[in-house]
Structure formats: C-alpha cells, structure tokens
Amino acid sequence: MIDRSLYTPPYVQIEASLAAEAVAWPDGTVPFHSEAAVASRFQVSRMTARRALQGLVERGLLRRARGLGSFVTAPKLVEAFTPTMQVHRAWRTLGLDVEMRVLRFEYLHPGEDACRKLELRRNAKVLYMRRLRLLAGAPIALDDRFIPPAIAKAAKLVRADLAGSILDALWRAGPLSHADWEIEARAADQEEAALLAMSPGAPVLSRNMAYTRLDGGVAGIGTSIHRADRMRYALTLPLHTPGSGEPASATPEVVDADSKEIQAG
Incomplete structure (x- = not known):
C-alpha cells in the first residue's frame, strides 16, 4: 500500500513496487497489471496508476500493445x-x-x-x-x-x-x-x-x-x-588442438582416405 507519510510521491512508490513484480513476472506472454487493477489495488486515481505504469515503460520493463494491455519485456x-x-x-x-x-x-x-x-x-x-x-x-x-x-x-x-x-x-x-x-x-x-x-x-x-x-x-x-x-x-572458451596445447588452426585438416596423409584443406 501507499505510505502517505512519506515525501515520495505515490506514483513513485507504486512504480517501485510494480518494478519488483515485473522483474519476477513468470511469463512475458501474460498481460501485466492493468491501470484499473493498479488503481484499485493501491487505492489511487487512474491517472496516478497510469503514471506509475508509464515509468516502467520508460525504464524498458514494460511494453504496451494496443488493445491487449502491457507486457513484461525484461529478459534474463x-x-x-x-x-x-x-x-x-x-x-x-x-x-x-x-x-x-x-x-x-x-x-x-x-x-x-x-x-x-x-x-x-x-x-x-x-x-x-x-x-x-x-x-x-x-x-x-x-x-x-x-x-x-x-x-x-x-x-x-x-x-x-x-x-x-x-x-x-x-x-x-x-x-x-x-x-x-x-x-x-x-x-x-x-x-x-x-x-x-x-x-x-x-x-x-x-x-x-x-x-x-x-x-x-x-x-x-x-x-x-x-x-x-x-x-x-x-x-567463451579458447579451444586448442588436442595434445598440442596450442589454439586450433583456422585451416581445418583433412585426412585422405586412401593415403592416410594429413593435408591442409
């Protein structure tokens, strides 16, 4: 809930709370909380809820899809x-x-x-x-x-x-x-x-x-x-030719099936 005894604006408090949820959101295909849901949950106006959600969009944690809602974008x-x-x-x-x-x-x-x-x-x-x-x-x-x-x-x-x-x-x-x-x-x-x-x-x-x-x-x-x-x-690991201790050559080695000789391919 909002702590109205603080000097921190309500939308900032809401944004911080929702940011933590966005980072841990289980599925990026499931819509995030709507403006109406945020307003009801934190007992604030739709304008305050919209401002908090917009903060997450600007931070790159949410993306808006017209007609579908907001979705979490944070990758691992x-x-x-x-x-x-x-x-x-x-x-x-x-x-x-x-x-x-x-x-x-x-x-x-x-x-x-x-x-x-x-x-x-x-x-x-x-x-x-x-x-x-x-x-x-x-x-x-x-x-x-x-x-x-x-x-x-x-x-x-x-x-x-x-x-x-x-x-x-x-x-x-x-x-x-x-x-x-x-x-x-x-x-x-x-x-x-x-x-x-x-x-x-x-x-x-x-x-x-x-x-x-x-x-x-x-x-x-x-x-x-x-x-x-x-x-x-x-x-990323450097790879070495087996037994040589040296990095593998950029030119692959090819074995001729008949002569058994190793040639540079």
Missing part, C-alpha cells in the same frame, strides 16, 4: 564470464537499474572448512562480506565472500567496495592468477528464499569460487546465488 540478465568479470559495469552500461545492497561487512570466524580452504588456522577470523544484488528494486542475486585478513588489509577493503566489483578490489592486494568455480543448480533454502523474494525450494544457480594469487596463496572464497528465473550464464 546474462552474467558473462570473462577474465575481468566486469559484469556490473556492463549492466550499467546497458542502462539497467542495478543496486548493490550491503548486508554484512564484518570480521568473524567462518568455520573450520572455510579456514581450511583459505589456508588459515582453524580459529582464524576473516572478513565476511554479504551483499544483495537488485535489478529495478527486485533481488536477483546474493553474494557471500570470505577474505583472509592479510588480503583485506593489503587491499584496504572498505564497505563501499561492495558497490562495485569485489574482484577489482582484490587486485589491490597484488596480482591474481586464476579462479576456480563450481556451478550447480539446486533448490533455495529458507534464508536464501527470503532474501531473494522466492519460495523455499525454488530453483537457483549456485556458483562457488576460490581466487588464487600469483604466488599461489588464496585471495578469497565465496558463493553467489542467482535466481534461476532471472539469470543465465555465458562463457
């Missing part, structure tokens, strides 16, 4: 895996309304398993960072990161770093070598579902990661949980 976001992992910068370049909401930024004991992965003593404390990623006000991903205290200090990590690329911030502590990832589809638990505005058991994409420094030490570990209905992954 693509998280493209590249060496620089400039995902958030790419989203903002596209004009997407992306927000990073910091939930936790504190030193704590992460448990023996995390300490082992971070190559720390069993009772060590690490910097724990948790943030919620939102698109047009609706949650789409939950990020957890555990950073060794020496790395956090060397990188001069601060809460504001979570508004951008955490990987960029880690580079301040020294050069990184590579990242190891494990990706799986699974069901959201109670806590994840509550934070991502989903039903418990709904599908999510879980990405576990570990960043390794050039000297072989661990720079950090973590997990990113994405709503499976709002995200997809994209990855």
